[in-house]
Amino acid sequence: MREPRIGVYVCHCGSNIAGTVDVEEVVGSARDLDGVAVARDYKFCCSDPGQDMIRADIAKLGLNRIVVAACSPTMHEVTFRRVCQDSGINPYLFEMANIREQCSWVTEDKGKATEKAKSLLGAAVRRVFYQQPLETRKVSINPSALVVGGGIAGIQAALKIADAGYKVYLVEREPTIGGHMAQLDKTFPTLDCSSCILTPKMTLVGSHPNIELMTYSEVDEVSGYIGNFKVKIRKKARFVDEKKCNGCGICQEKCPFKADSEFDAGMGKRKVIYTPFAQAVPNIPVIDREHCVYFLKGKCRACERFCEVGAIDFEQEDRIVEVEVGTIILATGYGVFDPTPIYQYGYKRLDNVITSLEFERLVSSTGPTDGKIVLKDGSAPRSIAIIHCVGSRDKNYHEYCSNVCCMYSLKYSHLIKEKIDAVVYQLYIDMRCFGKGYEEFYKRLSEEGVFFVRGKVSEVTDEAVNEEEGRLTVVAEDTLLGSIIKLPVDMVILSCALEPQPDAEAIGRLFNVSRSADGFFMEKHSKLDPVATMSDGIFLAGCCQGPKDIPHAVAQGLSAAGEALSLISKGEVEIEAATAVIDERICSACQICKLVCPYSAISFDEEKVVCQVNEALCKGCGACVGGCPGDAISLNHFTNEQILAQMEGMLL
Amino acid sequence: METLTPFKEAVDVVLEAGGEPLRTCYQCGLCSGTCPWNLVRSFIVRRIIHQAQLGLVDFESEEVWQCATCGACVKRCPRGVEIIDIMRALRKVIAEVGVAKVPDSLRISVKNISSLGNPQGEAPEKRGDWAKDRDIRTFTEGTDLLYLSCCVPAYDGKIRRIALATTDILNKAGIGFGILGENESCCGESVRKSGSETVFQSLAESNIETFTKNGVERIMVSSPHCYHSFKNEYPEFGGKFEVIHSTQYLWELIKEKKIEFKRELNKKVAYSDPCYLGRHNDIYDAPRDVLKSIPGLELMELPDSHEQAVCCGGGGGRIWMDTPKGERFSDLRLEQALEMGADVLAVACPYCMLNFDDSVLTMSKESLIEIKDVAELVQEAI
Incomplete structure (x- = not known):
């Protein structure tokens, strides 16, 4: 190899670095280091003139490391790797010293910042001396995609990819899509x-030639890597033959037993053989095994007797389907916070304290009361309190704001006013109406005559202040009055937080997607890479990434589809060259590396009796290098030699 | 028209006194609605915090002394604001920086504690007098357990019954324990909550020195306030002792069959959770387990119990301040117990007993209900 000729460039980043770090001193310290041919500083190295300066030096001075x-x-x-590549230097012969986030931004002490910058730069120069040229590799992208979750985000993503002409497997846990x-x-x-704008989309999904819809199904296993995933999907036994069933509905009509309807949030009943709602897609019922009297006691089979096409199949078992896809979109949605632990709000303790989702079903024309807003005893409430931030913005439950509750709570007052003209109180902490048309909606609702009380409710009791006006009492401080206020109401709606699905952790592990502190799936970059994950080829859409309203969920669904389509259309993808390498001569087959690898990138070769690294999966984290007791694993671009040199550069 | 301008220097003084948590408050008012004061009179906790945020607290106002540090608001606060620390900081600014006057009764109590080791202003030599007629030894190196009664039972003839019942049980069970008599002094818990941090710290230091010098390792207390202070605050000053509340200790004795019940107690008993045992230290079961194990005793739960329990009004130094009739939480609590038909309102805190005894008297309910410490009920049945 040629004698290293290193070019060193110290960036001012305007005043971001130069304001705290003595840039000239840092440059000066690099000039005498081994192998350094040139050292300069520049206002913005990342700018075009900055890049040109480096290119010119490479050409003129014959630099071979930067x-x-x-x-x-x-x-x-x-950016700088590309500059190197343009000028004929292997991008892995480039090294970067972070003197902004690690120096100028963490102290106001100029002396210390400058010393640390010199030390980090010295380390980088020493390290680059030993760096090796590496080649990036390419893998092909299977053009099929998997979308997990058939709510609005998943539906939009699936339709977009399918419309572009590619195959989509859409997996949904419930018997129908729609979320x-x-x-x-x-x-x-x-x-x-809601259903008027949603059901046409659902129908499109159901009939799309490029979409293979798998409802009442769950992903069991995922293996492989970007472009080449293998996925095992469990199609749970419906006890109804999907091919034979014509969706006539006679089975549901004739089934003599009922259970609580999940779709109606427990407010109504459904049959034991059921489709969750009339416009379900697919229009094929399932038998709820837990409540089916035939399964419990061995007698009944009414559905089977009446089914004209012989679609009922009590012998049906779960079936595993294996598919191969290049990209995966997770759109697994959210769960609704259960307010029972907030004792003082009386949920499940006091009649007519209900959750927001329960109210949605109560007010819906397809709901258990055909849209009539009624109390438990069937009478109409004269006054209703809507309590905001239940389980949100609360350290004891979820610290985050659920984003949608202010707006749906406003919507409720409109629906209440329109249907029964009851007195409505909105008990809020801050009104957050941030979206397009939202503030206008707030104004409109204010004009409809709703009482706004700013304060977090401290208690709901059934001790009435005044029976004439309401049977429940809501206690809060009206913080604008600075007085305790007691509101007599007949009904209390708890605007409950959106929270991660109860099994989000397991789903995260299955797809190797990490979660942020709030429990939702974590995007790669909150601003600039909002639907990608740290697992290449796996994208996020909708509320599984954080609470959001329908427009944002849809936008994310389309965005994730765009990410998938971009990969599909490119056909192949470059993967990082800094991967682990196992020296098969030294490997003792202990397989510790396989255990510690967080990306499942290591497999055991039974024939050769050694471990092997799948370079497409390896992220170069180095866990296996540390784990290997026999020193058989090294990490490209992070060899012992390079790291020791870096430490030397820092210490000397 | 009155206009206000934030007063940054005043904010800084409060922050320096330990009021840091006030920055986290987002003014939702949940604390005001939760505070038991609003059952009897207006007390807008949130407003005080907001005034503190802007440096506009009226230090002359009696509101600064209102908080009984029951912790109900802290438990529920959505931002986890340590509201008691804010109140403590405001009081410290008065008591130690001197921006206003400390209420007389409180000032005298703290002064008594500071000079004599007890709020009543009694002679330290008399502290062990309650034990005179009993076979109670002085704690010496090697004694298993130190029993500290709290100042109230030590000097108050009526409340003494807590200490007597507790030590009688210990003697019956053959437990080796001792007291420190004249060498004991106030734990300082309420002193700290009323803002006299310096007095508290010197109490803590001298108590730790006394305990260490005498070779104390385990301490059993009758007061949840002593419990809280010894267990959670003394470690800051290097005092690390095993601290046990009497109800916990009694439950251990019952489980280990070291005490056996010989009599039935056919009484309906309502138990009132002391704030410093319950909310502050999450001890809800031990006192109930003890009561439930007494033959014949029927345990009743008050409408607000466990975490929701209403304070007796005696915390945060309020025990030394006068609360006008009509504004006493203990009256409300007593009414709840009476309404349920309880024969006994059981307590596990000398402050609670002091306040409830007083309520029984002022409400003339002597013929209807008795106030008893959990230990008294145990003693009656063995």
Whole structure:
């Protein structure tokens, strides 16, 4: 190899770095280091003139290694690697020293910041000396995609990919697609009917030639890597033959038994053989094994007797289907916070304290009361309190804001006013009406005559202040009055938080997607890479990534589809060259590396009796290198030699 | 028209006194609605915090002394604001920086504690007098357990019954324990809550020194306030002792069959959770387990119990301040117990007993209900 000729560039980043770090001193310290041919500073190294300066030096001075001391490599490593590549230097012969996030931004002490910058730069120069050229590799992308979750986000993503001409497997856990949106009555702020805008989309999914819809199904296992995933899907036994069933509905009509309806949030009943709602897609019922009297006691089979096409199959078993896809979109949605632990709100303790989802079903024309807003005894409430932030913005439950509750709570007052003209109190902490048309909706609702009380409710009791006006009492401080206020109401609606699905952790593990502190799936970058994950080829859409309203869920669904389509259309993808390598001569087959690898990138070769690294899956984290007791694993771009040199550079 | 301007220097003084948590408050008012004061009179906790955020607290106002540090608001606060710390900081600014006057009764109590080791202003030599007629030894190195009665039972002839019942049980069970008599002094818990941090710290330091010098390792207390202070606050000053509340200790003795019940107690007993045993230290079961194990005794739950329990009004230094009739939480609590038809309102805290005894007297309910410590009920049945 040629004698290293290193070019060193120290960036001012305007005053971001130069304001705290003595840039000239740092440059000066690099000039005398081993192998350094040139050292310069520049106002913005990432700018076009900055890049040109490096290119010109490479050509003129015959540089063959480059170090830039600037911001974090997550910002601009890719920029400078490209500069190197353009000028004929292997991108792995580039090294970056982070003197912004790690120096100038963490102290106001100029002396200390400058010393640390010198030390980090020295380390980078010493390290780059030993870096090796590496080749990136390419893998092909299977053009089929998997979408997990058939709520509005998953539906939009699936339709977009399918419309572009590619095969989509859409897996949904429930017997029908539609998700939470199907349970809602009207949507804010336009008040259009939720199912009227949703069901056409559902029908499209059901009939799309490119979509293979698997409802009442769950993903069991995922293996492989970007472009080449293998997925095992469990099609749970419906006890109804999907091919024979014509959806006539006679089985549901004749079934003599009932159970609580999940779709109606427990407010109503459904048959034991059922489709969750009339417009379900597919229109094929399932038998609820837990409540079916035939399964419990061995007698009944009424559905089977009446089915004209012989579609009932009590012998049906779960079936595993294996599919191969190149990209995966997770759109697994959210769960609704159960307010029972908030003792003082009386949920499940006091009659007529209900959750927001229960109210959605109550007010829906397809709900258990045909849309009549009634109390438990069937009478109409004269006054209703809507309590905001139940389980949200609360350290004891969820610290985050659930984003949608202010708006749906406003929507409720409109629906109540329209249907029964009851007195409505909104008990809020802050009104958050941030979306397009939302503030206008707030104004409109204010004009409809709703009482707004700013304060977090401290208690709901059944000790009436005044029976004439209401049987429950809501106690809060009206923080604008600075007085305790007691509101007599007949009904209390708890605007419950949106929370991660109860099995989010397991789903995360299955797909190797991490979660943020709030429990929702974590995107790669909150601003600039909002639907990608740290697992290449797996994208997020909708509320599984965080609480959001329908427009945002839809936008994310389309965005995730765009990410998948971009990969599909490119056909192949470059993968990182900094991967682990196992020296098969040393490997003792202990398989510890396989245990510690967080990306399932290591497999055991039974024939050769050694472990092997799948380079497409390896993220170069180095866990296996540390784990290997025999020193058989090294990490490209992070060899012992390179790391020791880096430490030397820092310490000397 | 009155206009206000935030007063940054005043904010800084409060922050420096330990009021840091006030920054986290987002002014939802849940604390005001939760505070038991609003059952009897207006007390807008949120407003005080907001005034503190802007440096506009009226230090002359009696509101600063209102909080009984029951912790109901803290338990529910959505931002986890340590509201008691804020109140403590405001009081510290008065008591130690001197921006206003400390109420007389409180000032005298703290002064008594500071000079004599007890709020009543009694002679330290008399502290062990309650034990005179009993076979109670002085704690010496090697004694298994130190029993601390709290100042109230030590000097108050009426409340003494807590200490007597407790030590009688210990003697019956053959437990090796001792007291420190004149060498004991106030734990300082309520002193700290009323803002006299310096007095509290010197109490803590001298108590730790006394305990260490005498070779104390395990301490059994009758007061949840002592419990809280020894267990959660003394470690800050290097005092690490095993601290046990009497109800916990009694439950252990019952489980280990070291005490056996010989009599039935056919009484309906309502138990009132002391704030410093329940909310502050999550001890809800031990006192109930003890009561339930007494033959014949029927345990009743008050409408607000466990975490929801209503304070007797005696915490945060309020025990030394006068609360006008009509504004006493203990009256409300007593009414609840009477309404349920309880024969006994059981307590596990000398402050609760002091307040409830007083309520029984002022409400003339002597013929209807008795106030008893959990230990008294045990003693009656063995």
